[in-house]
Amino acid sequence: MHGGEKVTAAQPDAAQAEWLAKLHKQLLSDDSIQFDLPAYVQPKTPEWLKPLGEFLKSLGPYMIYLFWGAVITGAAIILLLIFLEVKGVAWRLPWWRQKSVTEAEATWHPDVGAAQVLLSEADALAARGEYDEAVHLLLRRSVADIAGRLPDFLRPSLTARDIAGAASLPTRARGAFTQIARIVEAALFARRPVGPEGWQEARSAYERFVFRDAWT
Known part of the structure; x- marks a missing residue:
């Protein structure tokens, strides 16, 4: 209201009312x-x-006790692990231990120094014409090297052929060992003397077995 004048709301005319009704009907x-x-x-x-x-x-009603029990247990475990580390006690979860064993196998190599000494001894036997004994020496040392790699695999009942078929041996190491074992078996069972050629073949195989990354 302004200056005594009465203001009334504008009313839609008939056309607008009809249009709104139609729009409302469409919406519904x-x-x-x-x-x-x-x-x-x-x-x-x-x-x-x-x-x-x-x-x-x-x-x-007991949730508060369960909560604090879990907190105390967790704190005790952490303190125990810290104590073991301080004391230098090695501890590993089962899957960590398995991983450590696998990594150790993957990085293991024969003792190169011992292999060189062995080759010198075998060369001395071969120089005296004792080729069979020289090749046997290489085979025994190869088996000892495999035992260092797979201590749980070797058993007294296994033959050289069984060892040569071990899938856990690296391919190149297995091939070199197989060659040495074949020469020894021929000398033992076929009564075929090793001779200079057989000796050189076995010696080359042992060099591959030890020195030429056969274990990687």
Whole structure:
């Protein structure tokens, strides 16, 4: 109201009213718009879940004790691990131990110094014409090297052929050992003397077995 004048709201004319009614009707007939929303119904707890809910509910008064029990247990474990580290006691989880064993096998190599001494001894035998003994010496040393790599694999009942077929041996090391074992078997069972050629073949195989990255 201003200056004593009475203000009235503007009323739509007939054309506008008809247009609004038509627009409202179109809006109501649009199926993509939902006007009647269903009332919210709280989902019913499945029967199989009710025992768990009751169990958790029964633990309610004791949750504080469970919480502090877990905290104390965790702190005790941490203190124990720190104590073991300070004392230098080695500890590993089972899967860590398996990984350590695998890594140790992957990085293991025969003792090169011992192999050189052995070759000198075998060369001395071969120089005296004792080729069979020289090749046997190489075979025994090769078996000892394999025992260093696979201590749980070797058993007294295994033959050289069994050892040569071990899938856990690297391919090149297995091939070199197989060649030495074949020469020894021929001398033992076929009564075929090793001779200079057999000796040189076995010696070359042992060099590959030890010195030429056969274990990588």
